[in-house]
Amino acid sequence: MAEVSNKQVVAARDITGNPKESDMYLKSSTISLELPPEAENAVLVKNLYLSCDPYMRGTRGKDVKRLFHSFTPDSPIVGYGVCKVVDSKHPGFKKGDxxxxxxxxxxxxxxTLTDSLFKIEHTDVPLSYYTGLLGMPGMTAYAGFYEVGAPKKGDYVFVSSAFGAVGQLVGQLAKLMGCYVVGSAGSKEKVEILKNKYGFDGAFNYKEEHDLDATLKRFFPEGIDIYFDNVGGDTLEAALINMRRRGRIVVAGMISQYELDEPQGIKNLLNIIYKQIKIEAFIVFDYYEHYPKFLEIVVPYIKEGKISYVEDIAEGIEKAPAALEAMFTGRSAGKQVVLVANE
Amino acid sequence: MAEVSNKQVVAARDITGNPKESDMYLKSSTISLELPPEAENAVLVKNLYLSCDPYMRGTRGKDVKRLFHSFTPDSPIVGYGVCKVVDSKHPGFKKGDxxxxxxxxxxxxxxTLTDSLFKIEHTDVPLSYYTGLLGMPGMTAYAGFYEVGAPKKGDYVFVSSAFGAVGQLVGQLAKLMGCYVVGSAGSKEKVEILKNKYGFDGAFNYKEEHDLDATLKRFFPEGIDIYFDNVGGDTLEAALINMRRRGRIVVAGMISQYELDEPQGIKNLLNIIYKQIKIEAFIVFDYYEHYPKFLEIVVPYIKEGKISYVEDIAEGIEKAPAALEAMFTGRSAGKQVVLVANE
Incomplete structure (x- = not known):
């Protein structure tokens, strides 16, 4: 069968820290649209949307174990996307899926790693949502908040990095459950959107707060039941002081710590004894069995307009390197997606 | 009704840190052996055994909230004991219980705080055991290991302060469950007892180890599934590095930290993200509903001789102040108990 051209975005080098546009280059290649007979259990897909996500960074720490790395020199970037099956030698997928x-x-x-491939059943929502709200970031928010955080109606919930794809959904899910929710973010504009669009009860710009303990006491005079931690460091220190008895700290990330030569020592850990606190870190991969339950909850919310979601869609695979850099520098106006092709 | 004499051990002062014999004094008082009519729901007891426990210290930290304080100047010391009911105005207790x-x-x-009073049903074991193995320390070990730690057969378990009343039972319960267990303690003699009497797979004297990370790697080449933490600080740092994926750190105490002016910063917390670790602190009071289940498991073990337990019984209430100091200085030869009266 004839080969077709296949544009690729390739890693120029191994990276440490956040990727820049110049760390990637475009390459023209070709591919056959039919899998060879020996490609058992493989699936050939046409990529429709590609997702730009915060985990797509280089890592300094020798201890960091990952399920996959996005940047391998001279190989295409690896990440989440929405795709259409063109050919399949896997019993679970067929052409057109x-x-x-x-x-x-x-x-x-x-x-070939078809374990991390999910069939899309609900097509009456924008397909691009499966890179965010209905994909890995959405499932991360759901698993962390519901499964790890064990929320109850009326709980006091604090979310750091609340403007991110995960944080904004955690906040909205918490509101829909009848919790009181406050988020932190890195600009005045983001704080306004958290309050006015996503319905947070409160939000603050952490860059303008000089005493985070006092800030949290202002927003949580009764203390915090669930802290959804994306940042670690000083924010975690302040949260530890303000947790309530039997509070839960759900750790999705500690982005303030990854680039430090030596991580910050956390001094307020004794609070977990005084208040019988649980701190639990998780990865979404351990919770994908709950994906159908997640869809049952979130798809109706989307159709009823009860969840707000904003995307920033760059059109064309050529725009992917700039889009990824924009996501990391906070310039994206919403969940950063790259449109590669319409169905 | 005539009053009888009632010898008391009274706090001489408010204390910070570990109590000394000289922080208490003996006092003669009198008491009626019949409750007054207005003493609704109260119980009058004759104390048989008193328990010396590590929580009976003064606290420096202003943040330390406790269910009760043992030392209030000029009041009798408050603590756990085994008692016989002499008079009762509480429907749940009757004379002779x-x-x-x-x-x-x-x-x-x-x-009057009868919520923390349990009726003794099994009297075919020494009554003094209800200050330790079958009382609060035993229940602490059970709740922390089984309920918080969620152990599985074959798990790798590390217990710090393993010679203490709680630690030694955690280790023995873990062995009975088919886990591999290593404990740390503060002397060569204690290490020998852990290995030879309590059946730990390994034990070490932390005072003789200069690199606890290397020590743990030696004992746990495959890593740790459950760390039962009684000490915090450097031991916690080393354990964090050596935890396995989805490991559980059960925090019963952080005794290395209570006396510091400023607690040690814990730098290895990022490991909880790399390995999806849960850290959970607990107090036994939240788990007393499981007490009957605990007895069902542990009483047969005791009768079958599958659990070793050593007591150091001081005879006479006059010996109580010295016994408490001995417990804190590590001179007690087993669980420190004071015999006040035989039935």
Missing amino acids: LVWGVTKWEEYSVI | LVWGVTKWEEYSVI
């Missing part, structure tokens, strides 16, 4: 999961930054990809 | 729970250091006590 729409799927989301781990793919590569190119027009067509052969996917 | 044997009970254990929170009482005072005196010959006879009026107990």
Whole structure:
């Protein structure tokens, strides 16, 4: 069968820290649209949307173990996307299926790690949502908040990095459950959106607060039941002081710590004894069995307009490197997505 | 009704840190052996055994909230004991009942906080065991290990302060469950007892180890599934590095930290993200509903000789102040108990 051209976004080098546009380059390649007979259990897909996510950074720490790395020199970037199956040698997928999961930054990809591929059943919502709200970030918010955080109606909930794809959904899910929710973010504009669009009870710009303990006491005079931690460091220190008895600290990330030569020592850990606190870190991969339950809850909320969600869609795979840099520098106006092709 | 004499051990002063014999004094008082009509729901008991426990210290931290304080100047010391009911205006207790729970250091006590009083059903084991193995320390070990730690057969378990009343039972319960267990303690003699009497797979004297990370790697080449933490600080730092994926750190105490002017900053917390670790602190009071289940498991073990337990019984309430100091200085040869009266 004839080969077709396959544009790729390739890593120029191994990176440490946040990727820049110049760390990637475009490459032209070709691919056959039919899998070879020996490609058992593989799936060939056409990539429709690619997702820009905060985990797509280089890591300094030798201890950091990952399920996959996005940047391998001279290979296409690896990340989440929405795709259409073009050919399949896997019994669970057939030509024409729409799927989301781990793919590569190119027009067509052969996917062999089909464990992280999910069939899309609900197509009456924008397909791009499966890179965010209905995909890995959404599932991260759901698993962390519901499964790890064990929330109850009326709980006091604090979310750091609340403007991020995960944080904003945690806040909205908490509001829908009848919790009181306050979020922190890094600009005045983001704080306004958290309050006015996403319905947070309160929000603050952490860059303008000089005593985070006092800030949290202002927003949580009764203390915090659930702290959804994306940042670690000083914010975690302040939260530890303000937790309530039997509070839960759900750790999705500690982004303030990854780039330090030596991580900050956390001094307020004794509070977990005084108040019988649980601190639990998780990865979404351990919770994908709950994906159908997640859809049952979130899809109706979307259709009823009860969840707000904003995307920033860059059109064309050529725009992918700049889009990824924009996500990391906080310039994206919403969940950063790259449109590669319409169905 | 005539009053009888009631010897008491009274706090001489408010204390910070570990109590010394000289922080207490003996006092003669009198008491009626019949409760007054207005003493609704109260119970009058004769104290048989008093328990010396590590929580009976003064606290420096202003943040330390406790369910009760043992030392209030010029009042009898408050602590756990085994008692016989002499008079009762509480429907749950009657004259002659044997009970254990929170009482005072005196010959006879009026107990109004009956929530922390448990009726003793099994009297075919030594009554003094209800101050330790079958009382609060035993229940602490059980709740922390089974309920918080969620152990599985074959798990790798590390216990710090393993010679203490709680630690030694955690280790033995873990062995009975088919876990691999290593404990740390503060002397060569204690290490030998952990290995030879309590059946730990390994034990070390932390005072002789200069690199606790290397020590743990030696004992746990495959890593740790459950760390039962009684000490915090450097031991917690080393454990964090050596935890396995989805490991559980059960925090019963952080005794290395209570006396510091400023607590040590814990730098290895990022490991909880790399390995999806849960850290959970607890107090036994939240788990007393499981007490019957605990007895069902532990009483047969005791009768079958599958659990070793050593007591150091001081005879006479006059010996109580010295016994408490001995417990804190590590001179007690086993669980430190004071015999006040035989039934």
